[in-house]
Amino acid sequence: MERLTRVRIADIAHKAGVSAGTVDRVIHNRGEVSPRTRQKVEAIIREMHYEPDLLASTLASKKTYRFASLLPKSDHESLFWLQPAQGIEKAFKRIKHYGVAYQPYYFDYHNNNSFFDACNKLLEVPPDGLIMAPLFADLAAHFTDRAVELGTAVVFINTHINHSSQRAYVGQDAFRSGKVAAQLLDLCTCCEGELGIINIINQKGSSGHLMSREEGFLDFFAQKKSSHKKISTINVQARPAVSIHKELSENLLGMDGEIKFKGLFVTNSRVYQVADFLENTNKGPLRVVGYDLLDRSLAHLQKGNIDFLISQNPVAQGYHSFMALFDILVRKKTIEKRQYLPIDIVTRENIDYYLKHQNND
Amino acid sequence: MERLTRVRIADIAHKAGVSAGTVDRVIHNRGEVSPRTRQKVEAIIREMHYEPDLLASTLASKKTYRFASLLPKSDHESLFWLQPAQGIEKAFKRIKHYGVAYQPYYFDYHNNNSFFDACNKLLEVPPDGLIMAPLFADLAAHFTDRAVELGTAVVFINTHINHSSQRAYVGQDAFRSGKVAAQLLDLCTCCEGELGIINIINQKGSSGHLMSREEGFLDFFAQKKSSHKKISTINVQARPAVSIHKELSENLLGMDGEIKFKGLFVTNSRVYQVADFLENTNKGPLRVVGYDLLDRSLAHLQKGNIDFLISQNPVAQGYHSFMALFDILVRKKTIEKRQYLPIDIVTRENIDYYLKHQNND
Incomplete structure (x- = not known):
């Protein structure tokens, strides 16, 4: 019943009676492999529950994925927006080894000009992935279209607006x-x-x-x-x-x-x-x-x-929106378009452990 | 403002004007380094926010950490106990690359003999770390002492009993x-x-x-x-x-x-x-x-x-108890003895997203 820590390509190759190179070609779907060998290797991959070593392959590829966020500046009226940034920080810390770089951008949520300026600055070097709070709905929709044209995957956070070119919404229903x-x-x-x-x-x-x-x-x-x-x-x-x-x-x-x-x-x-x-x-x-x-x-x-x-779980919103970009761009996964977070009910008696867990996790 | 993906030992060495070997000796606190050099290197480590690459060092050490759990079998009356197991599974998946192996043990929660038998079986090859639901308080206390004598770090889950030799409690207040x-x-x-x-x-x-x-x-x-x-x-x-x-x-x-x-x-x-x-x-x-x-x-x-x-967040209990063992044994961190989870309030209207998030996360 004890499970070993990892199935390696060499283990699959040994069991299939082929070279590690052949297994690699099957996994990455490149080079020539006979259909029969491919079938055999694929069966063994399933049987042994092999999971590709994402870390090793991203380190080998030396590609850097550029993530960015565009969130309101937090002021004394809205400390709320500090919290998605904390969640993003947490996610960034977890996955930065996979060749992910991160640049935050901010705007004043009382001022649509400041949103517009931040958007333009951001597009100068379009990031691979962008987390955006689409607060000024029309501007946000327009900007999302431009970013997507430049090859950026856009994830909306906190506020849902109906817009076809965004890849996911992370927030509350x-x-x-x-x-x-x-x-x-x-x-x-x-x-x-x-x-x-x-x-x-x-x-x-x-x-x-x-x-x-x-x-x-x-x-x-x-x-x-x-x-x-x-x-x-x-x-x-x-x-x-x-x-x-x-x-x-x-x-x-x-x-x-x-x-x-x-x-x-x-x-x-x-x-x-x-x-x-x-x-x-x-x-x-x-x-x-x-x-x-x-x-x-x-x-x-x-x-x-x-x-x-x-x-509204702002910390979790930040965390999951960053992980959504990671899934889309690095792990090449298909993800759910609406990622609704729990609707947490907080009272005087359960607030302490709620906050503690949110900050320590 | 852009942060790169990782600070390497070579970067610190370069900035401090010393060899990579010297930086390594400072980090691992071994070998001879002059106090002045040590101070300089430590200052640069702080300044550059260097974090040791845990993955590289555990892979290099080739040590396998043996984690085990001792939980009630879930039956039609208590499907509850399936859920910590799911959380453990999730944590195991996340950290198995760090040389962690995992073996679950089960007992019948109506039957203290079955608890006793599972304990004895578990001690035949004492694990490095153990997650235990201490349901039969006296037996559990006795068994915890024996496991600790054999060098096992024990974390209690779900039910808190006052017992000095356990390393942490993960569950609700x-x-x-x-x-x-x-x-x-x-x-x-x-x-x-x-x-x-x-x-x-x-x-x-x-x-x-x-x-x-x-x-x-x-x-x-x-x-x-x-x-x-x-x-x-x-x-x-x-x-x-x-x-x-x-x-x-x-x-x-x-x-x-x-x-x-x-x-x-x-x-x-x-x-x-x-x-x-x-x-x-x-x-x-x-x-x-x-x-x-x-x-x-x-x-x-x-x-x-x-x-x-x-x-009671049983999935999170499983997850965090496994991560607690990871912190203690692999990351060598000092952790809080009582890790209280949030006290979540669930109603007919918020249950759907609560369950969805718990299972998908």
């Missing part, structure tokens, strides 16, 4: 994550009452995934016909913070100055801004669900102003 | 997972009402982790002084199934034949047996939390007879 939020609020607001969906929208960014989340949320209650919960949507502009509070106050409070909702679903990481508002208000038996593990949101999770955070 | 369950039931039973803790105990196995889970659950409500929820504990023997139903019926139903609880916490994977019972009863506004993603429980999750399952 936004519609389904809205359903998860709906189920949590449904389970946690056992009495009847109104639910609110709050979209805090960044004017210049893309909000397609916010809409998908809202649709998923509404779909959950549409499917569950027995429910009588009333649902209202509140759209708020992301800046400035004072006007958010004013709008929330107008929309969330009843005549008596108390929150008139039983549960709130904030469709992005700006849930901490809603929690800031709630902290100064009588929260009552209100349940709040939002996204992402920003420090400001985690502080509210600890205090009970937020009950559930849905994690 | 049982106490904390009880707190997670408590928080979920607290959030989901907004009206006052009684909560039940159900321990379904397998006579011959270990139930230490069930007790820790119960303690965590009770601690959550003890900390939360404002809560007035009444909590009762119900202990039930695991066999036969008919008597479980009888006991549940006696304990869970009120005079009116209706469930008298607002929420139930089943402290292990036998939550499906409680759900079987509830399916034939008027469940009312009852919330149910249990453990593990067995098929029978997942079916109940879909139907709404179970609301939350806490996943």
Whole structure:
């Protein structure tokens, strides 16, 4: 039952009664081999569970694969984007021995010109593979087409836009994550009452995934016909913070100055801004669900102003998008076009080990 | 900003103006090197972020590290144990090139003699590293001591027992997972009402982790002084199934034949047996939390007879326990003694991507 560490070409050659060179020609499908010998060697390869030594062959080929990423710069408002970079770092560390080089590019996610500039700079030396957060949907689609023309394999991360020339999307299923939020609020607001969906929208960014989340949320209650919960949507502009509070106050409070909702679903990481508002208000038996593990949101999770955070696994997104490029370019594998990550549910009680594992892994 | 694929010893030697042999002596701390040269070389190693090429050095050493596992056989009652084996398989595939061999051993988790026999067989050729599920606590402790005497590094998986000679524990923090369950039931039973803790105990196995889970659950409500929820504990023997139903019926139903609880916490994977019972009863506004993603429980999750399952990440347990042995034996690293995995919360809406990611990763 003990398995040895590795089947070598020499082992296959010995068993097939041919030379190592012949086995090599069969594996790499080059040079002349008689059909009969080929069949025999292929049967033995299967039987012995031979796996080609990718490391040895990439080292021998001396080819360098140029990977790049194009992600938003992280600022005090969005530390979120630090995390895919960490995941990429982890993947890069794991596979750099295979002749992979890596160059990150950044843009300001409030500014589509900065996205445009970064794109052009990137195309000067087109990389073999590119991980891109397609935040400005039209620009991103246009740029993806140009990159693909230049021979770059493009993988989208975090935000899914329908675009045929990208090779894979790595991130969350936004519609389904809205359903998860709906189920949590449904389970946690056992009495009847109104639910609110709050979209805090960044004017210049893309909000397609916010809409998908809202649709998923509404779909959950549409499917569950027995429910009588009333649902209202509140759209708020992301800046400035004072006007958010004013709008929330107008929309969330009843005549008596108390929150008139039983549960709130904030469709992005700006849930901490809603929690800031709630902290100064009588929260009552209100349940709040939002996204992402920003420090400001985690502080509210600890205090009970937020009950559930849905994690988009940004570290894993970075890691898996880099590995997707590796699969495509180095391992020449066919990969799934939509690589949906788990929709992790985080509460005050499970957050510690969640973060620890994410960072240590 | 572009980083090359690898810093080589020759690069360090060149930069330090010494021979490659000198750099090698500094890295491996052998032979004579003047303190001044050593300092200079070490500074350049740090500056260039050199990492020793573990693969090259293990291949050169030709040593084979013998890893073994000792886990329960999985049967129709506990498919759970298939999953750590999958995680081990994944880790083995990743590191087998480093000269690692692997041999699994199994025992019947209803039968301590079978555990004893497997232990003895395993010690005939003591492995360098062993992953063990210490289900029969006293036997496991005794056996661990013997294995350690013979030079084996032992890592516990899934069930934590206090034992000084094991090198690491990889699994969940049982106490904390009880707190997670408590928080979920607290959030989901907004009206006052009684909560039940159900321990379904397998006579011959270990139930230490069930007790820790119960303690965590009770601690959550003890900390939360404002809560007035009444909590009762119900202990039930695991066999036969008919008597479980009888006991549940006696304990869970009120005079009116209706469930008298607002929420139930089943402290292990036998939550499906409680759900079987509830399916034939008027469940009312009852919330149910249990453990593990067995098929029978997942079916109940879909139907709404179970609301939350806490996943113990058995695949990740297998993976990380194997990597822990790798770190200890091959990479000679000092590792954390308690490697707690995340306490994942699974519902009907997030289960699909959770399972998919677990199996594909």
